[in-house]
Amino acid sequence: MRRRGKIERYKLASVVILALLLVTTSFSCGCLKSDEGAWMKVTDDLGRNVTIPHKPERIVSLAPSVTEILFAIGAGDRVVGVDEISNYPPEVAEIEKVGSYARISTEKVVDLNPDLVVGAYGNGIETIEKISDLGIPVVGLNPRTLDEILDSINLLGEVTGCEENATRLTNEMKVTIDRVKNASKKAAHRPRVLYVIWHDPLYTAGNGTFEDEMISIAGGENLAADLPGYSIMTLETVIDRDPEVIITTSGGGMGVEEANISYEYILSEERFADLTAVREGRVYVIDADIACRPGPRIVDALEEIFRFIHPELCEGEEQ
Structure with missing residues (x-):
């Protein structure tokens, strides 16, 4: 009986140690997130829940406003594709084009092997869903007010890991907006x-x-x-x-x-x-x-x- 008790205590100790190891590993890897290991989950302006598995390194922009935001927050060096209307900042001229704003080529997007695509309402929900159905994370923007534009910038700061730059930029923009408000009074x-x-x-x-x-x-x-x-x-x-x-x-x-x-x-x-x-x-x-x-x-x-x-x-x- 004593031998059986020792075995049971040994098993119990093993289970406790294993549990502690799992908990420790989970904390060290950040695996206790509610999104089961994904780098980030967001809800975009189109009401879609988007899971981003890791920090994006190859980003495709489907709208000129998106392209400008990505470069302004410091994520421009990770942009590998843009729409044909994107023309600012000047360096986007050298980036691969994936079609016009309203006629995006899904094939060209896929060929660039992106780990994040950022589009806009004007691209058409069909285009956004088509790319998403291929397993590529797609964040859609649709700001209609100045506050929503600021929110879009902060959202892209979040999903690209450029939160500080985005916050700094939107704070500067708020200063300008407030200055004009006060002057017009x-x-x-x-x-x-x-x-x-x-x-x-x-x-x-x-x-x-x-x-x-x-x-x-x-x-x-x-x-x-x-x-x-x-x-x-x-x-x-x-x-x-x-x-x-x-x-x-x-x-x-x-x-x-x-x-x-x-x-x-x-x-x-x-x-x-x-x-x-x-x-x-x-x-x-x-x-x-x-x-x-x-x-x-x-x-x-x-x-x-x-x-x-x-x-x-x-x-x-x-x-």
């Missing part, structure tokens, strides 16, 4: 602003867009604030509402000859000749690559929009 008048994304038909940014938010922060009244998202506005409505400031976008992947086409249309359209903005020479052009991309340079667009709307508050500043 000094305005005696909030002029009516028409923001033209395209002219034929005339597309503008309504409520629920970051362009609408920028106009408001910069001290203007969006002429299309009662329209949902990106909407068509008739010429008759534009004339009836009589904008005091018109901001047109250029760039956005267009050729040089087309860059200012919306601006030129506004000035040449005879029915717009009596608009306050046209009569007073307050029709402006803003680079769409800066103003229409929900990325780090959006605060540069905000500052420029503020200068367009309230030049009287910017006197003495360097342009």
